[in-house]
Amino acid sequence: MADHAHTETIDLRVQFDTAEQQKDCSTLGMWIFLITEIMFFGGMFAAYTIYRQMYSEVFAIASTSLNAKIGAFNTCVLLLSSFTMVMAVRSGQLGKQKAIIFWLILTLIFGSAFLGVKAIEWNEKFVEHHIPGQAVFHLEGVPQSEQGHAQLFFSLYFAMTGLHALHMVVGAGMLVWLLFQARKGIFTAKYFTPIDVGGLYWHFVDIIWIFLFPLLYLIDRHLKV
């Protein structure tokens, strides 16, 4: 029998035998949450796949109306933020408190930059009258009878990128909280679990975008060349 009578510390709560076990437990719990998130986004990806199949011509025109270069740039910004996030986790592993704060701030900057670019893109949709549900909605090159299907594309576009952006906002809130915790100096090489599982969340949101970008912006691009 393991000795459960140890004194409770932040890196070893009473219900765990070892710090290792506690850390593995947190990681596993986070992954199970992320899987519920995968299923959540999975439904939207399924809907997008089916409607793209049903109204492929209209979806191709709508998809190519998006700005692929801005999309690619924003993907790079998000990948950079994932790199800075993993560097924050690495600083946690090494117990370098100042480095943790430095990398977390950089991650927050790149994350905010992504959201800023996204806001500019969404604003363009308003200017171009590509907002589903608007009376003035009109997608150029699509016959009047098919405008409803074009609205469907933009409904999915806003739902998927909007939900992704919401996750980014939550992630930014998490980064701010981590920064406050890091400033208190509670993270050491022995205990940096919040940064670690926070990193898992941040990278997960990155992976969602890795799929959103080609599916929304790119795959019909060759038809218009």
Place this chain on the structure above:
Amino acid sequence: MSDHSQEHPIDSVKTYALVLATLLFLTILTTAVAYVDLGVFSTVIALAIACTKMLLVALFFMHIRHSTKLTRLVVVGGLLWLAILLFMTLTDFATRTWIGVPGR
């Protein structure tokens, strides 16, 4: 358990930088390839590149490379559920028009 560094090795900055460089390269590649007409393979290649990027992020940035067998099993299990969701939904929509339905 005694050898902690063996359980959770710390990756070098060089490793992470190389992964980042590869990810950025793949982003530019997928954008460039999208303008080339490859027919149905445009989608296939875009998704193949996206899956490669996902694997890089998951294995290196999310430390699946160093994680426990149980965590790996849970991750693969999760992807399996996603596959069921996508596959079963698509079998329905793909085959609906095969048989005539009265009243449609």
